[in-house]
Amino acid sequence: MFITDIRKDFYEVVANQRVALLVASDIDALCACKILQVLFHCDQVQYTLVPVTGWQDLSTAFLEHKEQFRYFVLINCGANVDLLEMLQPDDDSVFFICDTHRPVDVVNVYNDSQIKLLIKQDDDLGVPSYDDIFRDEDEGEGSDSGNESEEGSEPSGKRRRFDEGAVERRIERRRAKRDWEARRREILFDYEQYEYHGTSASIMFFELAWVLTKDTKDMLWWAVIGLTDQWVHDKITHMKYVTDIATMQRHVSRHNHRNEDEENSLSIDCMRISFEYDLRLTLYQHWSLYESICNSCYTSCNFKLWTLNGQKKLQEFLADMGLPLKQVRQKFHSMDMSIKENLRDVIEESSNKYGMKDIRIQTFGVHFGFKNRFLASDMVHATTALLESTEKDESASDNFIKALDSLSRSNLDRLHSGIDLAKKKLMAIQQTVASCICTNLIVSQGPFLYCYLMEGTPDVKLFSKPMALTLLCKYLLKAFVQSTRNKRCKLLPLVMAAPKDVEKGSVIVVGIPPESETSDKKNFFGRAFEKAAESTSSRTLHDNFDTSIITLKTEDRSKFLDALITLLS
């Protein structure tokens, strides 16, 4: 069931209890977790935090902790599957689920006792009504036909002999039941067909903190990072992003409302969050401007930097703005102040000439101390790189802990190492995109585009991780749409496969929806992958919380693909 009063029905319930926090491995979940941890520290709620990477991890963690805990809080996992059936908990376990994955499983919505959803109900959910899906088994004579919501029931006013009447009514009931079940299947199919994301979990917990008047700037910053993570990884539509930014802007102005003047100025070390209408150049303040332009998806795809022509255009662009190459290639901090001052306006003006209308995006930046300035997207890239780092001897939970630490302001060296890893990852993505486009590795399979990264590809290890591969996928699709001349191919979705574990012989497969201006980011590949795997009995593992990311055995790749093609044609 949905919780309406998050303070009364969630926080006050767990305030005197011991809670187990099961947190998924994405940045939004990490930020939400940090906010909740600070709230729990304030009120001395004892908790145990366990990172989980997939459904198997979740089940294992639940089994290990179910004896000791009665209350479980699941962050960014658990809403889109029938949780009670999967975990088989005892009757007194209560689950609080704050998850951005949609659609929310109908069992989770209609269970009143054990599942409490920390999800906003005005979030465009479209949950089918109870009567359409569930029905009390009622074979008695006087079954109330008020629950049956289909047409075609015979008028019961006809009078016949008693026996025939009873038989007739039974036949009618059976037919009505079949109709109802067919309609139910249809409704459920429509409801569960597309996977998408809702309001960020960190915003939900920030609003809880706000209601408790325990919100701080740190928590606000984490909420902003969680929202920006959804935007960077293309999980929400642009409209939703802008709406949520406006909500966050209200909170930011509330926190910044201090009479700062000559006498009462805040110390430079205090944390200041400010609204920025900043450039869409990834990590540009921590890199050189040139590198940032070359490695940001937006500019790289618009200039088509993998072609010679594109390189020339870039040089023209820089010349047009009057930026000397020497300046632009050195670290951003060391650029001349005169250039840095009007940089954003200058770049916006020039990019309009080159067809890039949206080079600037609404976002937030943080500033503490003299040197430390970060944009929300910088933090997202750094923390994602740490979370999915492919160093040897580091398990998933080690990486989770490192990424969690990097979100605190006192762990700046970890954040900087994250930024370095993110730079490497972005460069690897750009090079892979360039080589895929130049060697025509993307093939149209009919209903979708397909690309397979061979084992020997440089940096292919980086792409064995789901989020990195999804980012590569999105950049690749954008680049492909820019470079292809085939109008039909521009509207196709993309399926991408990359080797995951060479020893075990598995590949990771990701599917993303087609690229369009007004895309609603709804992904149907989750169901499609399931059906294709079933029909060919391929050995697949649907372990990720995002159902559009699966692991597959290398040998089964071709038959799985064929099944997918037939399914989607």
Place this chain on the structure above:
Amino acid sequence: WEACVHSNEAKAEGRAELIPSIKLRHCCLLRNQRCLTAYLYDRLLRMRALRWEYGSVLPANVRFHMCAEEVQWFSQYKKSLASFMRSLGGGEGLDLTQDMKPPKSLYIEVRCLKDHGEFEIDDGTVILLKKNSQHFLPRWKCEQLIRQGVLEHVVS
């Protein structure tokens, strides 16, 4: 005193040129003796510190390096410390080895560095300490494990 005896003997036997070497040898012996006693005293102080760090039961690898007399000294020290602690607080006793630094909060956040299995806290609940899980627990229960290196205090 020995030096006097030897030098008197030397004088008596008429070998007065040996007196400086006797004196030197004696000084060396005295110095060695001082060094040894300083070393033994330092060991004593370290053993005393071990009681405060590890508690009343020392780990096996530490006990391996102690000789029998040191073990005996250690148990006597333990006894006198225990009787002192029992006598505080009006006969109720007070454990001085807890809370060596003034605690800032009742509960602290700890991170598990290695798998330690189940751990029971005061109200009977059991916590599973698995690698890389984080817990928010009462400070006094965690101190032992932090000293042993199983848990790590997370300061954010």
